[in-house]
Amino acid sequence: MRQRSIIAITAALAAGSLTLTACGSRDDDGGSSNGDKTTVVIGVDAPLTGDLSALGLGIKNSADLAAKTANKKEYVKGVEFKIEPLDDQAQPSVGQQNAQKFISDKNVLGVVGPLNSSVSQQMQKPFNDAGLTQVSPANTGTELTQGDGWKTGDSVRQFKTFFRTATTDEIQGAFAADYLYNQAKLKKVYLIDDQKTYGAGLAASFKANFTKFGGQIVGTDHVNPDDRDFNAVVAKIKKTGAQALYYGGEYPAAGPLSQQLKDSGQNIPLMGGDGIYSGEFPKLNKKAEGDLATSVGKPVEQLDSAKTFIKDYEAAGYEDAYEAYGGLTYDATWAIIEAVKLAVEGNDGKVPSDGRKAVLDAMAKVKFDGVTGTISFDEFGDTTNHTMTAYKVKSDAWAPEFSGEPKLG
């Protein structure tokens, strides 16, 4: 009996350890003024550790660059911007704790982040209750701004404090469907998602638009984002005669999925969204050649507006690349900086006592030429910039194929 009970205790402990979350508190800085300048803190929430840290660190650094640039230019007179990065480990529960930390720090007037839509879902309501502006550079889950009714054309704004510089999965999935059907001329697609908010939403909008064009979804499946062995799923795809695999999810799983797909003798491309548009994807997947991804905006490297960003990023000497969301993060951070500027200008050059409300009010008026194009927000808090780009892996790197706005079926 003793042995049996030790197994039971072990199982319980294992379950317990899964729910353990990192706790840690950070002391507030206390004073908010330094000399004649008021410090405005912009919170940054992103996965700085774990599988997605490559993207998260790019977000942190790009936000940091925006704040430093604003300080150097003295873009808002009398205001010194400071970045406060917190690690959400791509976990919704940790994201929620981080949201509370930002809310309780009165110097935080806006938050940039997070990366994952599933994390954002836990942060939106606390921010909304606190009236704290949040601008995500990467959340593409359509329901985050428009509610679950978007699929039936019944969009309702969900949270007055939530904005994003990334376009929605509705646009992104539709763009992928448009590209595969009309540009690549592929009519039979197998559909897989990882069941997260991001992956499932992307797959849904892909399916909707692809079938509207007349394309055929020859099979669907779901996988766990932590899995690395997809051979059983790949064997299922083989009998369907699919011409491409569309995957709603992120690169850590998409890499082995694509490779195992090709290993099984099926030479068809895997296509995904911005979650696989990372330099890591072709590195982790030796058979990535020909795989496709969509990402928001035009390639940063092609835009004049981005040249300064890339130059400054290199000059700042960050250890990690700016990755897929660098430009969008810079723009998200800059949107908050613009809003602070509007708030300060509307208050005789001082940060208003109710800074959060003033910043939130100013967000609707924000409009500027950012790294990724003209940045402004529509009635849902979504970006008005709907340009997307399809990329293809060529010689182990992503190369832009086609840019445009999605055509709907």
Next chain:
Amino acid sequence: MNELPQQLANGLILGAMYGLIAIGYTMVYGIVQLINFAHGEIFMVGGFGALTVWLVLPEGFGLGAAVPLMIIGGVLVSVAVGTAAERFAYRPLRTAPRLAPLITAIGLSIVLQQAVWMWYPDAKKDHPFPQFHGGPIEILGANIQRGDLFVLIAAPLCMLALGFFVTKTRSGRGMQATAQDPDTAKLMGINTDRIIVMAFAIGAAFAAVAAVAYGLKNGQVGFRMGFLMGLKAFTAAVLGGIGNIYGAMLGGIVLGVAESLATGYIGDIPGMDLFGGGAWKDVWAFALLILVLLFRPQGLLGERVADRA
């Protein structure tokens, strides 16, 4: 094309890997009744050990020639970490209540993960692992990747060697004796401390072989890979009958094949299409575990004391 041979082969390859890791759980449990929860991380560091060997080898070194060296590197790292864990984390607690070493094991597993994350260059993201070139080989209607052949060859060899060691050598018999009754074994002049270290070392070495298989199969290793694989291997050990080395391998294979078939076929059963996909395979694997434990609480291969090692 009939996909059944393919699904069975996929399950067998995955299961052989689970089985190799499960040996470590089962041997340590058989001798000191400790569930070494850090074993998944010992598997993980083995993968990084093998990767390091590959990275330091000169350019142009063939993978076929490198694999034996990578196994040696992985085994060295895993065994070093495994035996150090035994010496410094578990031995001081050997007479403590059972819960204490268990908690230490969980702590150790987090420490190992974080240590790799912090100090191994570039380990914050998944690391690409070298892979064999060339297409798959067809065996009995199933395509087997060249990298997967490794585990299919290594697993039976390891089991043969282990079976020989446990039944035919002095140390192996000493191990069986210690598993049956450590106090009497000690009175008979068996150095039980040495036997326990040996159990940890063998388990760690097998885990390292599994880690090389994992790397060759998936083309990547990462600091978090030990958690899920460790949990699956632990399940395999319980499924096969914890304490029994052949049970561990059998449990691993049953688990792997069950996962593979569940992914492939449950969705085809009318009315079950919602529960069929790859996302449900863990659910079916654990359902199988519960079923086995309900009707055969000692696991598939029971717990015949003489077989425990």
